[in-house]
Amino acid sequence: MEIQLENNLQTLRSASPLVHNITNYVVMNYTANALLALGASPVMAHALEEVEEMVTIAGALVVNIGTLSSHWVEAMKLAMKTAAKLGKPIILDPVGAGATSYRNNVLAELLETAPPTIIRGNGSEILALAGASIKTKGVDSTVSSTDSIEAAYALSKKFGSVVSVSGAVDVIVKGNQAAYISNGVPLMTRVTGMGCSASAIAGAYGAVVKDPFEAAISAAATMGVCGELAFREAKSPGSFQIAFLDTLAEITPAHLTELAKIKYA
Numbered sequence: 001m002e003i004q005l006e007n008n009l010q011t012l013r014s015a016s017p018l019v020h021n022i023t024n025y026v027v028m029n030y031t032a033n034a035l036l037a038l039g040a041s042p043v044m045a046h047a048l049e050e051v052e053e054m055v056t057i058a059g060a061l062v063v064n065i066g067t068l069s070s071h072w073v074e075a076m077k078l079a080m081k082t083a084a085k086l087g088k089p090i091i092l093d094p095v096g097a098g099a100t101s102y103r104n105n106v107l108a109e110l111l112e113t114a115p116p117t118i119i120r121g122n123g124s125e126i127l128a129l130a131g132a133s134i135k136t137k138g139v140d141s142t143v144s145s146t147d148s149i150e151a152a153y154a155l156s157k158k159f160g161s162v163v164s165v166s167g168a169v170d171v172i173v174k175g176n177q178a179a180y181i182s183n184g185v186p187l188m189t190r191v192t193g194m195g196c197s198a199s200a201i202a203g204a205y206g207a208v209v210k211d212p213f214e215a216a217i218s219a220a221a222t223m224g225v226c227g228e229l230a231f232r233e234a235k236s237p238g239s240f241q242i243a244f245l246d247t248l249a250e251i252t253p254a255h256l257t258e259l260a261k262i263k264y265a
Ligand SMILES: Nc1ncnc2c1ncn2[C@@H]1O[C@H](COP(=O)(O)OP(=O)(O)OP(=O)(O)O)[C@@H](O)[C@H]1O
Pocket: 095, 121, 122, 123, 139, 140, 141, 166, 167, 168, 169, 170, 183, 184, 185, 186, 187, 188, 189, 191, 192, 193, 194, 195, 196, 197, 198, 220, 223, 224, 227
């Protein structure tokens, strides 16, 4: 399988798609900055009164349940329903799945509302979403991405979604296909919002790349390669956050093909 990493980044930058995010208070600002830095156009909107219109003008919808509450859930459902009707890609980040029963129940409702185009979460979240009785430590994973491959396949088959599991190796699954991306640096787990940015960037690629498997791979490779490049400049959490944003803006398509480590199975 040949992924057009370079073309996809160029297309993202020239199209600058509007990405509609319903995301959490913790990462809202960082996620918007990450999308802008890479070349997309973010909007954060969660009012029930406007999500329908916003999805209509957006290229993709990213739903992140990080700091959910009941009003937001209604807006998430309406936004997902609208995106599905309009054929726009839906990215679901099941933040904290497996930590509380409220999160698990809401996720079940969201999955019933509309099947996501891409589900992007860490190992624990993907296991929990697939129905395993796993206890996620708040929003942090307690298992490796490679321990959730079977869960990722099961979810992909059940919902027809691409499932992207982040970790030391990112595992991306669609049907019977899998891609393994060995980029990134462990420091990425020491700052908040890297996973949420990965999901938002999957939305940006999803808006411009037809095949969601390819979009998810491009997003994970972009995150991982940017992590490695940023780590050349910054070795501590605070400065790394800033260096990572700078790198999203500075990364060239050639960097991606030079540094991305992708294997297919
Ligand atoms: N040990 C690691 N080595 C290299 N890269 C990593 C490692 N762990 C995570 N990453 C990278 O960090 C990014 C975020 O993945 P992570 O699994 O931490 O997401 P997450 O748990 O959903 O994050 P959050 O909820 O805090 O936003 C991904 O791009 C992933 O590839």
